[in-house]
Amino acid sequence: MVTNTKIWLSSPHMSGKELDYVKDAFDTNWIAPLGPNVEGFQQDINEYLGENKFVAALSSGTAAIHLSLILLGVKVGDYVICQSNTFSATANPIKYLGAHPVFVDSERETWNICPILLEDAIKNSIKKGIKPKAIIAVHLYGMPYNVAALKKLSQLYSIPIIEDSAESFGSHYKNKKCGTFGDLAILSFNGNKIITTSGGGALVCNSEKDRDKAVFLATQARDNTPEYTHSHIGYNYRMSNVLAGIGRGQMTVLDDRVRQRRQNYEYYYNKLSHISGLEFLSEPENTFSNRWLSCVLLPSLSIREKIRNLLHSKNIESRPLWKPMHMQPIFQKEVAFVNGVSEDLFNRGLCLPSGSDLTENELNRVISEIKYYFSAE
Ligand SMILES: *Cc1c(COP(=O)(O)O)cnc(C)c1O
Numbered sequence: 001m002v003t004n005t006k007i008w009l010s011s012p013h014m015s016g017k018e019l020d021y022v023k024d025a026f027d028t029n030w031i032a033p034l035g036p037n038v039e040g041f042q043q044d045i046n047e048y049l050g051e052n053k054f055v056a057a058l059s060s061g062t063a064a065i066h067l068s069l070i071l072l073g074v075k076v077g078d079y080v081i082c083q084s085n086t087f088s089a090t091a092n093p094i095k096y097l098g099a100h101p102v103f104v105d106s107e108r109e110t111w112n113i114c115p116i117l118l119e120d121a122i123k124n125s126i127k128k129g130i131k132p133k134a135i136i137a138v139h140l141y142g143m144p145y146n147v148a149a150l151k152k153l154s155q156l157y158s159i160p161i162i163e164d165s166a167e168s169f170g171s172h173y174k175n176k177k178c179g180t181f182g183d184l185a186i187l188s189f190n191g192n193k194i195i196t197t198s199g200g201g202a203l204v205c206n207s208e209k210d211r212d213k214a215v216f217l218a219t220q221a222r223d224n225t226p227e228y229t230h231s232h233i234g235y236n237y238r239m240s241n242v243l244a245g246i247g248r249g250q251m252t253v254l255d256d257r258v259r260q261r262r263q264n265y266e267y268y269y270n271k272l273s274h275i276s277g278l279e280f281l282s283e284p285e286n287t288f289s290n291r292w293l294s295c296v297l298l299p300s301l302s303i304r305e306k307i308r309n310l311l312h313s314k315n316i317e318s319r320p321l322w323k324p325m326h327m328q329p330i331f332q333k334e335v336a337f338v339n340g341v342s343e344d345l346f347n348r349g350l351c352l353p354s355g356s357d358l359t360e361n362e363l364n365r366v367i368s369e370i371k372y373y374f375s376a377e
Contacts, residue, residue: 007316007362010192010293011355013257018249025242033059033219035241037248044251045187045202051180053204054211057239057247058218061166061188061201065136066093067214067237068162068184068203074099074133079335081121081135083113083145083164084324085342089188090138090164091325102132103326103336109284111345112145113137115153121337122157135161139168139178140322141351142194142261142292143281147173147181154183162186166201169194170258170290179204194257194292194356195250197243258290260356264363265291268352271367272296275374277303293351295321301347307373308350314369321349 021037030036042055049055058064074080076098082091084103094101104121107114118135125132135154137145154161163182165171171178179185182204189200205211216222221234239247269280277299283289298304304320311318323346326336353366 004315007353007358007365008355009317009319009351009353011357012191012196012198013355013357014246015249015253017252018246021245021248022242025245030241033238033240035244037241037244038239041197041239041244041247041251042202044248045204048251048254049177049180049204051176053180053206054208056203056205056211056214056218057244058201058203058214058237059239060199060237061164061186061190062089062093063218063235063237064186064188064201064203065090065162065164066096067217067235068186069093069097069099069134070217071184071205071210071213072134072160072162079125079130079132081118081125081132081159082325083136083138083140084326084336084338085111085113085140085322085345086138086164086325087166087322088325088328088330089166090136091331094136099133101325101331101334103324103331103334103338105324105326105337105339106341106345107146108341110143110145110287111140111281111342112143113150114339114341115146115149117337117339118150119153122153122159124337126157131157132159135159136164137161137182138164138166139171141281141295142168142171142290143283144168144171144173144178144287144289151181160184163204165204166190166193167292168290170254172288174286184210189247189250194261194290195247195254197239197247197250200239200243200247202239257356261291261294261354262289264354264356264358265294267360267363268294268296268367272370275371278370278374291354293354295349295351297345297348298350299348303373304348304350307370310373311366311369314365316353316366316369318353318366319351321345321351
């Protein structure tokens with residue numbers, strides 16, 4: 001019987017064109033972390049974003065956040081404001097640099113950083129004489145944060161924004177693509193993201209100077225001399241030309257992947273939203289989410305766990321929403337501005353299988369288990 005095959009949360013989904021680019025890398029012996037696929041992939045990303053940016057393909061999204069913080073001059077002892085409701089990779093690079101995160105909770109409308117609480121955090125820090133060096137804001141699960149409000153605060157207090165667009169490639173806000181709003185922006189091509197290079201990321205810069213500096217740091221900070229001279233600490237953060245080939249193949253289907261993931265969300269919404277106590281996150285005006293993951297809020301933590309375990313017993317992978325950073329043991333001592341929203345989302349939220357390759361039959365399996373739970377209750 002094949003009825004109980006595993007349904008994954010978010011699987012890689014190849015287009016078929018990736019192997020041509022990978023083969024090209026082998027045929028031309030460009031196996032290094034530079035070459036025509038890297039150049040081509042950067043150009044594809046830039047054209048897709050459509051705002052004349054400067055893109056550096058890197059080994060991961062985490063590396064891109066680390067380099068962003070360095071480009072913004074973050075040093076030991078500095079403070080960096082960070083959305084609490086996110087995956088730990090958003091916050092970890094702050095600690096790599098010996099700086100301190102200041103976590104800020106979410107708003108209900110987008111589940112992302114709350115502009116009101118953000119302003120409190122900024123004012124409070126300035127009053128203590130420790131003006132934050134940067135704000136890291138995240139478009140979680142593909143839903144754009146409140147770009148207008150954040151931009152206003154960033155300008156008012158002259159604090160640059162690092163836009164964590166790891167989960168939102170293909171999303172937009174007022175018809176501009178996510179990944180174009182920050183002073184610096186990052187993308188991720190990890191295996192579970194909407195498109196993947198197996199592992200990889202990109203840094204999106206507003207100036208060629210920033211991009212070149214990022215590439216320099218990512219290439220072991222080799223000064224421009226015939227012998228290897230170093231006047232900076234460097235990193236090994238460049239993307240392999242082989243993996244960039246996968247990325248080029250994936251770029252040809254990004255819009256299809258967005259369509260497919262949005263269709264998953266619509267399908268769940270149409271079949272489940274009538275159940276009372278079950279909530280979905282709808283798009284605020286002017287926003288378009290890639291619906292990287294379809295998430296639902298359940299009436300309570302215990303019901304969330306019962307449904308997650310029920311799905312697990314049927315070989316269906318689901319996952320609680322991200323555990324907020326201010327609730328993580330490793331970040332317990334950091335300053336946090338909390339309003340209870342992300343904790344509530346974490347307690348009641350469940351990410352449902354959301355891969356772009358899910359079949360209708362698979363979606364129906366998920367839906368019928370959830371319906372079964374509520375009918376048997
Ligand atoms: C995946 C992810 C990252 C990190 O990207 P990697 O490429 O896995 O290093 C950063 N932030 C968020 C919100 C993510 O989901």
